[in-house]
Amino acid sequence: GYGRFGLNYNDGAAVGMSKTTVDMRMRLNIDGSVETDSGVTFGGRVRLQYDExxxxTNTAPAMLYVSYEGIRVEVGNSNTAYDSAALMYNSEIGYTDRGAGDPQGAFLAYNSGPYGDGIDCSTGTCLYTPANDESNRMGIMASYSVGDFNVRLxxxxxxxxxxxxxLPVGVKAETGISLDYTFGQITVSAAAVQNGAYVDGNDQYFLGAEYAINSDANVGILYFDNGDFTNGTGLDEGEQVTLYGNYTQGAITYKAYVSNWDNPNFGAGMTDTAYGLGLDYDLGGARLAADIHRTYAKDTVAGLGVRFDF
Amino acid sequence: GYGRFGLNYNDGAAVGMSKTTVDMRMRLNIDGSVETDSGVTFGGRVRLQYDExxxxTNTAPAMLYVSYEGIRVEVGNSNTAYDSAALMYNSEIGYTDRGAGDPQGAFLAYNSGPYGDGIDCSTGTCLYTPANDESNRMGIMASYSVGDFNVRLxxxxxxxxxxxxxLPVGVKAETGISLDYTFGQITVSAAAVQNGAYVDGNDQYFLGAEYAINSDANVGILYFDNGDFTNGTGLDEGEQVTLYGNYTQGAITYKAYVSNWDNPNFGAGMTDTAYGLGLDYDLGGARLAADIHRTYAKDTVAGLGVRFDF
Amino acid sequence: GYGRFGLNYNDGAAVGMSKTTVDMRMRLNIDGSVETDSGVTFGGRVRLQYDExxxxTNTAPAMLYVSYEGIRVEVGNSNTAYDSAALMYNSEIGYTDRGAGDPQGAFLAYNSGPYGDGIDCSTGTCLYTPANDESNRMGIMASYSVGDFNVRLxxxxxxxxxxxxxLPVGVKAETGISLDYTFGQITVSAAAVQNGAYVDGNDQYFLGAEYAINSDANVGILYFDNGDFTNGTGLDEGEQVTLYGNYTQGAITYKAYVSNWDNPNFGAGMTDTAYGLGLDYDLGGARLAADIHRTYAKDTVAGLGVRFDF
Structure with missing residues (x-):
């Protein structure tokens, strides 16, 4: 698991709300596994996580898996192919690993808390879950790795x-695929998801490439089609392009990203370009990090904190 | 703890429901104990468990215990004497260890989730818990083992x-006793429970015997008086006889059971005889198992999956 | 963590209630930490706890910390300076470590269960939490130790x-400070808390001293000003003085306390003097303990049980 804590500043806080707050997370993965005589590994994971x-502290539904050489199958609270795509989150900065360069569409991932958590259908915002009760969710992800090539379904x-x-009208199972390959200094990644977050027709696509200039510097470009909330609302989530780079000099790593999100639903006060700068300082076992962002809402968001893995 | 997952098929699924589903469980026992200088062990257990x-993932109320040589006393979320009886569950088959040969009466056991979980008094089905709140439940089990003899209260x-x-009318504390003894190839077991699942007068009895034909084959017979739900409903749960056997040949174990349940409350579409066939394949650290059953409801239920302990 | 269980007797039980019950607790602290190359330690804790x-079993919100030599800073579900004051709980006796000599005012401490747990604003008893939802609570404690001197904020x-x-009228952040110092056989401790349990003006003060007569005997005196519930009720919690002592002879430790609580809100049937006697027997890895008390409500409360740490 890991822990992280620090300060978060948001100049877009509403009237009466704090602009500066303490941000923290503690994550504990409790794993169990066994290897059979023939080399097949069976295992499982339960996660405990607390966020400010x-x-x-919440428990998460369990994920069980079987793996053999490069093949791995997960069931239950599985990871998803789209969320597991290589490069997708490489533009993130700061001690909370965040940024406007991340995909802005709605899709599923491993669930770090109870199913159905945080989604309130009673207020009419339940676009993509079956009647506020996701208890009978069942995920399966199969992945295969050979050399520097990975594929996931x-x-x-x-x-x-x-x-x-x-199932209710407009609700469908989510299916996803992702592939990535590294050859020399270049990594390429592609992914697609159908019916993202169970919304019928909410199909999303991702393409990314990263180039390692040398052992200390990387640049990358990411393209996202963020899908459509077509389940009764007709919201097109638009397309997005993110550029990022990082450079390490001794204990310090400089990071930056800029992302253009062509969102047809943006109203007044929004902009289609967001960017951020980050700085990591390696404490030798922990990471001190600062990040500052200009968001799509034209707010300035900044953070300063520490992240440590145990 | 352990993990298990696989497919479950039930041809009796209602209209619109799936006949085939994924079945999974992950169980983690978190134990702590200490031994005093004089050899007395004090300890406790908290369980985390997820089922599809x-x-x-649910937490369970804690159980604490003290043990010294053959004596052990548990308090809190204790095991129960009836549920701990030897042989009682030996007719089970498949990766989920199930079968119609299990006792069909209602009695208490160690609680793998929160107290009161899954029982809804508001809908009138709350026969045996005090006002939907079992929070103040307190269990005690004392057991004594000497040689091949065990007794539990x-x-x-x-x-x-x-x-x-x-306490509400019709609600009483549950008391239980069980004894078992192994002499050579024969094991015998007997148990009784009064006010099973807190229902006044819901008294149940169990007798069982198993014979080890050789190191690879066993047969057994179990008798249950499943008690009465007399708390306002007058339901007699009837008597039940289960025959079972298993045979191991290398990595494969064949299993079978047949159970006759003379239930006076059976309506149309029910039968008093259920049976099942199972096959385990030892993976050397895990178990692949298949099971197929004909149930009391005349449905065909089948499973195929894996179980592993860690 | 630790476990404890035993019997509790209270002759003041209401009509229809049990005078004797089983008392139990199991506490598990799940910790993670890492030390950087420069000797700074980052870590965190999640607690699982079950009480009868x-x-x-409840989970608690996480606490994260950073420490370096004598300095330690906790964030999240932090400890509090007032609750961490040395000597404050030294008059406690029995396997549950309790007694009427403890401070009787309301102030915050590390929270062993979910925030907001056990506080019901709907019944009008919610004096000191914001609208029954403490989810956005954020605590910080800084402490510094040098030699035998400690200070906490x-x-x-x-x-x-x-x-x-x-924040609602009458609700304020709680701030606290505590200091203690040991010189030879004497330990002195002082602490103060403002807006205890978020109640504006609920300020409390503590002074304590303990004298180690020899390696087997200690006596102490504690003074508390227990503050005021001024948030609409005007309750003055009064002042309190506690005297205590203990004496160890081989495996047996004798303990006693007497506390005088000058509470202006005491009604008929209450007394301002409470006292208790305790006896611990060291089992070499566990502790068997008996305690008997005369409470402020003139009830006799007694306990007999065991406590073990693992």
């Missing part, structure tokens, strides 16, 4: 106890 | 904060 | 997401 603003059923024809 | 269909109070005369 | 009467914000001017 939570009433207590995932299928997340919002309610495995009912036939797909019984 | 749950919104997240348990007492589970539904609400230790009130006098027994203050 | 709970529906299940803490600041607990009831809702870090809003400006202090936005």
């Amino acid at each position: 603003g939570n009433a207590t 995932s299928y997340i059923n919002p309610d495995q106890t009912v036939k797909s024809s019984t | 269909g749950n919104a997240t 348990s007492y589970i109070n539904p609400d230790q904060t009130v006098k027994s005369s203050t | 009467g709970n529906a299940t 803490s600041y607990i914000n009831p809702d870090q997401t809003v400006k202090s001017s936005t």
